[in-house]
Structures are given as structure tokens and as C-alpha cells.
Amino acid sequence: MINTIDLRDKLSAKGLRVTPQRMRVLEAIYKLNNHPTAENIISYIRKSDPNVGSGTVYNVLETLVEKNLIKKVKTEKDAMRYDGVLENHHHLYCIECDYIEDFVSEKLDGLLKVFFEENQIDNFIIDNIKLNISGNFIIHKNQNH
Ligand SMILES: [Zn+2]
Structure with a gap:
């Protein structure tokens, strides 16, 4: 299971500043471990941080995708989902x-x-x-x- 130090390392290895929002979003994707949608991620984070804005989460997701820390998955129903598994599958x-x-x-x-x-x-x-x-x-x- 991923821990805080791993999350920090993953962010800084990509040259990203370690922020609590980035840590939470990345953690949510690993913990949910089922190609979550942005909404899934937002509701997961709101359990511990009720005030997190959805715009913030969307921005963080874009950054993580740009830096290749996560991948976008598009379903046939056109919903965007996110994948933390980077190995080819x-x-x-x-x-x-x-x-x-x-x-x-x-x-x-x-x-x-x-x-x-x-x-x-x-x-x-x-x-x-x-x-x-x-x-x-x-x-x-x-x-x-
Ligand atoms: Zn996958």
C-alpha cells in the first residue's frame, strides 16, 4: 500500500511541488484503485476534507496527467476515468x-x-x-x- 513518503517521492520525482491537494488526489486514485471518475475522487477526498473544491481536484488531475503520474481512461459511456497503474495493461x-x-x-x-x-x-x-x-x-x- 502506498504511504505518504511514496506519494511525496512520486510528485517530486516529476518536478512537482508537493502540496496537500496533490497528495490527496494521488492517494485517492491509488486507494480507490478502480479507475475512478473525478466525482469518485472528489467524494472520497471530501470524507476527510469536506471543503475541497471540485475545481481544485480537476486542476490537480490535469497536472498529474500532464506529468504522467496517472492516465486518463475514456469509457464507452464517455465518462473520463483515471488510472494510477502506469505499467502496460x-x-x-x-x-x-x-x-x-x-x-x-x-x-x-x-x-x-x-x-x-x-x-x-x-x-x-x-x-x-x-x-x-x-x-x-x-x-x-x-x-x-
Ligand atoms: Zn487500468
């Missing part, structure tokens, strides 16, 4: 309950790599492949489903 997206689960498979990554080595796309250099696999979880994992 794919997403399983539940159409019914909007839940996103990380999907990590070296085997799949290997297959994709081989495929695109053998089938190069004209006039395009691949940087990164992230699959968004949509479907339905048989047993739903969203707490409000």
Missing part, C-alpha cells in the same frame, strides 16, 4: 455496470507484437497497444450493481 470493460478491470497478459502482448511485426501498417509506427475489451462480467463487481 489492457482493460476489461463491463458494458452493463461500467466497471473496468485491468487485464495483464504477457502472452497477449507477445502475440500482438509478433502480429504487428509480421503485418506492418503503412505509414504508421506503433508506440503502444492498449486493448479495451468490452463485454459483461458474469458476476458483477461494481458495488452499486
Whole structure:
């Protein structure tokens, strides 16, 4: 589990000033650990800091994205979500309950790599492949489903 020192280190490693707001937002993303929306993050932080403004949280989120501390994830329902996991991974997206689960498979990554080595796309250099696999979880994992 992430602690205060780790959070500080992550911010300063990116040349960011360590502020309580940045610490709280980053902590919320790691603790929620489920590709939270900005609203999820705001309500999580308000449990301990009822006065935090949503504008502040949005600004911090933008900064953290710019500095590559977190990533944006867009769902099929067009809601922006945030991901604290930076290692390459794919997403399983539940159409019914909007839940996103990380999907990590070296085997799949290997297959994709081989495929695109053998089938190069004209006039395009691949940087990164992230699959968004949509479907339905048989047993739903969203707490409000
Ligand atoms: Zn993810």
C-alpha cells in the first residue's frame, strides 16, 4: 500500500511541488484503485476534507496527467476515468455496470507484437497497444450493481 513518503517521492520525482491537494488526489486514485471518475475522487477526498473544491481536484488531475503520474481512461459511456497503474495493461470493460478491470497478459502482448511485426501498417509506427475489451462480467463487481 502506498504511504505518504511514496506519494511525496512520486510528485517530486516529476518536478512537482508537493502540496496537500496533490497528495490527496494521488492517494485517492491509488486507494480507490478502480479507475475512478473525478466525482469518485472528489467524494472520497471530501470524507476527510469536506471543503475541497471540485475545481481544485480537476486542476490537480490535469497536472498529474500532464506529468504522467496517472492516465486518463475514456469509457464507452464517455465518462473520463483515471488510472494510477502506469505499467502496460489492457482493460476489461463491463458494458452493463461500467466497471473496468485491468487485464495483464504477457502472452497477449507477445502475440500482438509478433502480429504487428509480421503485418506492418503503412505509414504508421506503433508506440503502444492498449486493448479495451468490452463485454459483461458474469458476476458483477461494481458495488452499486
Ligand atoms: Zn487500468
